[in-house]
Amino acid sequence: MNSLSSRLLVSVSVLLLFFFGATTAVLDRAFTEAGEQARQDILDGHLVGLLAAAEPDETGRLVMPERLREPRLERIGSGLYAEMRAVDGTVLWRSRSALGFEIPAGASLDLGEHRFTRETLADGTPLLTLSLAVDWELDNGASQPYVFKVAETLDGFNAQVAGFRRQLFGWFAAVALTMVLAFSMLLRGLLKPLRQIETEITEIEEGDRASLSGQFPTELKGVARNLNLLIDSERARSDRYRYTLDNLAHSLKTPLAAMRALLNDREGGDFSRRYNEQIDRMDEIVRYQLRKPAASADQLVLVPVPVEKEVARLIDGLRKVYRDKQPEFDVRIEKGMQFRGDTGDFLELAGNLLDNACKWCARRVRIAIVPSSGRSAAASGMVLTVADDGPGIPQEAADALLQRGMRLDESTPGHGIGLAVVKDIARSYGGQLVIQQAADLGGAEIIVSIPPVSAG
Amino acid sequence: MRLLVIEDDATLRESLSRKLIESGFAVEQAADGKEGLYFASEYPVDLAIIDLGLPEVSGLDIIKQVRADGHSYPILILTARDRWEDKVDGLSAGADDYVVKPFHFEEVSARVNALLRRSGGWASSVLTAGPVTLDMSRQDVRVNAEPIDLTSFEYKIMEYLMVRAGQVISKAELTDRLYDQDFERDSNVIEVFIGRLRKKLDPDNSIKPIETLRGRGYRFALERNQVD
Numbered sequence: 138m139n140s141l142s143s144r145l146l147v148s149v150s151v152l153l154l155f156f157f158g159a160t161t162a163v164l165d166r167a168f169t170e171a172g173e174q175a176r177q178d179i180l181d182g183h184l185v186g187l188l189a190a191a192e193p194d195e196t197g198r199l200v201m202p203e204r205l206r207e208p209r210l211e212r213i214g215s216g217l218y219a220e221m222r223a224v225d226g227t228v229l230w231r232s233r234s235a236l237g238f239e240i241p242a243g244a245s246l247d248l249g250e251h252r253f254t255r256e257t258l259a260d261g262t263p264l265l266t267l268s269l270a271v272d273w274e275l276d277n278g279a280s281q282p283y284v285f286k287v288a289e290t291l292d293g294f295n296a297q298v299a300g301f302r303r304q305l306f307g308w309f310a311a312v313a314l315t316m317v318l319a320f321s322m323l324l325r326g327l328l329k330p331l332r333q334i335e336t337e338i339t340e341i342e343e344g345d346r347a348s349l350s351g352q353f354p355t356e357l358k359g360v361a362r363n364l365n366l367l368i369d370s371e372r373a374r375s376d377r378y379r380y381t382l383d384n385l386a387h388s389l390k391t392p393l394a395a396m397r398a399l400l401n402d403r404e405g406g407d408f409s410r411r412y413n414e415q416i417d418r419m420d421e422i423v424r425y426q427l428r429k430p431a432a433s434a435d436q437l438v439l440v441p442v443p444v445e446k447e448v449a450r451l452i453d454g455l456r457k458v459y460r461d462k463q464p465e466f467d468v469r470i471e472k473g474m475q476f477r478g479d480t481g482d483f484l485e486l487a488g489n490l491l492d493n494a495c496k497w498c499a500r501r502v503r504i505a506i507v508p509s510s511g512r513s514a515a516a517s518g519m520v521l522t523v524a525d526d527g528p529g530i531p532q533e534a535a536d537a538l539l540q541r542g543m544r545l546d547e548s549t550p551g552h553g554i555g556l557a558v559v560k561d562i563a564r565s566y567g568g569q570l571v572i573q574q575a576a577d578l579g580g581a582e583i584i585v586s587i588p589p590v591s592a593g
Numbered sequence: 594m595r596l597l598v599i600e601d602d603a604t605l606r607e608s609l610s611r612k613l614i615e616s617g618f619a620v621e622q623a624a625d626g627k628e629g630l631y632f633a634s635e636y637p638v639d640l641a642i643i644d645l646g647l648p649e650v651s652g653l654d655i656i657k658q659v660r661a662d663g664h665s666y667p668i669l670i671l672t673a674r675d676r677w678e679d680k681v682d683g684l685s686a687g688a689d690d691y692v693v694k695p696f697h698f699e700e701v702s703a704r705v706n707a708l709l710r711r712s713g714g715w716a717s718s719v720l721t722a723g724p725v726t727l728d729m730s731r732q733d734v735r736v737n738a739e740p741i742d743l744t745s746f747e748y749k750i751m752e753y754l755m756v757r758a759g760q761v762i763s764k765a766e767l768t769d770r771l772y773d774q775d776f777e778r779d780s781n782v783i784e785v786f787i788g789r790l791r792k793k794l795d796p797d798n799s800i801k802p803i804e805t806l807r808g809r810g811y812r813f814a815l816e817r818n819q820v821d
Contacts, residue, residue, distance in 0.1 A: 383674055386673050386674050386675060387646045387673040387674065389673075390673035390675075390693075390694040390695055391602045391605060391646075391673055391694060392602075393694065393695035394602070394605050394671075394673075394694040394695035394696060395602055395604035395605040395608070395695075396695070397695045397696070397697070398604060398605050398608030398609060398612075398698070399604060399608065401608070401612070401697075401698055402608055402611070416695060420695050424675050424693075427675065427676075447681075450681050450685055451677070451681055453684065453685060454680065454681050454684030454685060457684055457688075457689050457690065458684070458689075458690050458691070460689075460711055461707065461711070461717065480678065481676055481677070481678040484676070484677035484678045484681060485676060485677050485678075487677075488677030488680070488681065489677070492677075
């Protein structure tokens with residue numbers, strides 16, 4: 138029930154059911170009432186016919202003619218019956234059609250009363266009856282009360298009503314079903330832009346798209362525009378952060394460098410040495426703080442970094458820096474591998490690890506980047522492994538770095554700041570760092586695992 | 594050797610230049626990107642030290658321009674921006690190495706020497722040709738393992754010639770690269786120094802390390818022992 142379309146569909150279905158239910162009930166009632174009225178009118182007609190046919194005989198008693206004009210009263214079991222009773226209920230006459238039936242007498246009537254009732258025959262057939270109590274005035278002025286009654290079975294009528302109901306339900310059900318179907322199709326069409334927004338946001342998250350396309354209906358244009366603004370401001374914020382850091386780095390470190398130069402000019406012995414130590418400390422703090430991760434896994438927009446290209450750039454650079462050593466690079470990168478995050482952060486990860494490896498290796502450096510847990514290369518986490526054939530990192534130093542975290546004044550010489558930065562970045566992307574001995578090369582092997590960006 | 598230092602911070606630039614001059618380099622200074630780019634393109638330069646964060650024209654643009662113009666001298670980046678992103682940008686633009694601020698002068702000096710040596714085609718900082726060995730990091734010259742006592746200027750000429758072993762170096766180039774501009778430009782001085790150098794290296798005239806090519810200049814003539 139969490140989707141808009143199912144909510145709409147259910148509400149519309151309920152509404153349709155209610156509407157059609159009410160309509161059906163009203164129509165049914167109208168049809169039945171009209172039908173019953175028609176029946177009553179017919180019965181009334183028959184009763185009038187009976188009264189017209191009745192004649193007093195010579196003894197002054199009313200008698201019915203041998204044959205009546207209404208053929209249904211003459212046919213046995215036709216469903217239309219008539220009788221004439223005395224006031225005490227004695228049957229004086231009964232139509233031929235009622236041969237073998239006993240028409241229920243019903244409640245007694247007052248003179249002149251004209252009453253419709255529903256009764257049932259002995260076999261359960263429902264009847265609509267019309268009774269009339271009349272005071273028949275004879276020629277001699279005397280009068281005699283009689284009760285005339287006509288009855289018609291309702292079998293036919295009920296069947297007609299049932300047929301009408303079947304038809305009514307059938308048609309309404311068909312119409313309702315068609316409407317629900319049509320509505321759900323309409324909904325698909327209407328909700329298509331929403332689905333498109335969803336798709337485009339996913340594409341932005343995966344970095345395949347810079348902003349929402351803007352090809353949306355008027356009602357969604359505002360949402361799309363605001364989302365784009367949000368994305369832009371997020372990007373701007375991240376850029377501004379980087380820019381500020383850059384400026385801070387430059388404006389702090391150049392004076393530090395100048396201070397050091399001035400000190401060295403003085404050749405101040407112990408004073409100069411102690412000052413230099415303080416400058417080193419300040420430098421380390423600045424370096425460490427300024428190289429903190431720029432992005433993190435929970436950032437709104439992560440642009441995928443083409444890992445292969447960036448590593449190639451790094452290795453080209455490092456070949457220059459370590460030209461004397463000429464390390465042999467063994468690069469194993471899964472085709473199309475991407476890192477979902479900040480390019481600078483990726484370069485920090487790979488750059489620090491490769492730089493350390495080049496520094497410590499005898500000759501060989503291996504870098505491998507594969508997707509985590511065998512997913513496809515495009516939308517997965519990343520496992521970055523850098524190994525060398527150098528002396529490796531002592532277990533205590535590795536443990537200290539991983540457990541205690543970075544203590545600036547106790548950093549592992551040569552590996553310290555670089556690894557601390559790598560650890561920080563890995564952590565900010567929800568990943569982790571493992572330091573071990575490379576089985577093949579024998580030196581340090583550092584494994585950084587970054588989990589996939591969690592969807593949605 | 595003539596170095597170009599492009600750095601906008603005056604204290605840092607002057608101090609670095611002074612130290613480089615003390616180490617025996619001729620140094621050209623530029624305080625902003627525009628001036629730096631002019632020097633880098635128009636002056637004879639053996640190596641440039643370029644700060645990345647310069648006013649007017651960025652260090653990165655200078656490097657790109659210098660490389661686009663076909664200059665191949667080594668470039669050392671000074672950068673306050675410590676992130677790999679910046680280092681990689683600099684290196685792929687055409688720089689050869691980087692030093693992160695704040696640096697120790699020794700770090701810069703070591704890298705400058707390494708870059709100069711490499712640009713001369715030597716893979717190690719100990720240059721060996723026949724019986725002659727020159728250790729750039731210790732500024733120490735030996736013949737047949739015997740230390741030779743050289744004045745600082747003699748050493749500079751020796752280093753310049755030996756780093757470019759096999760190339761002909763004119764007197765004008767030697768004066769240009771070894772002296773600062775205000776120095777007396779008298780080519781006789783060079784001749785005198787070369788003469789003294791020959792006497793110290795090769796007193797019995799048996800190995801003949803330095804050739805004179807009449808009207809063209811000098812050449813360090815011994816075969817390099819190093820492969821690379």
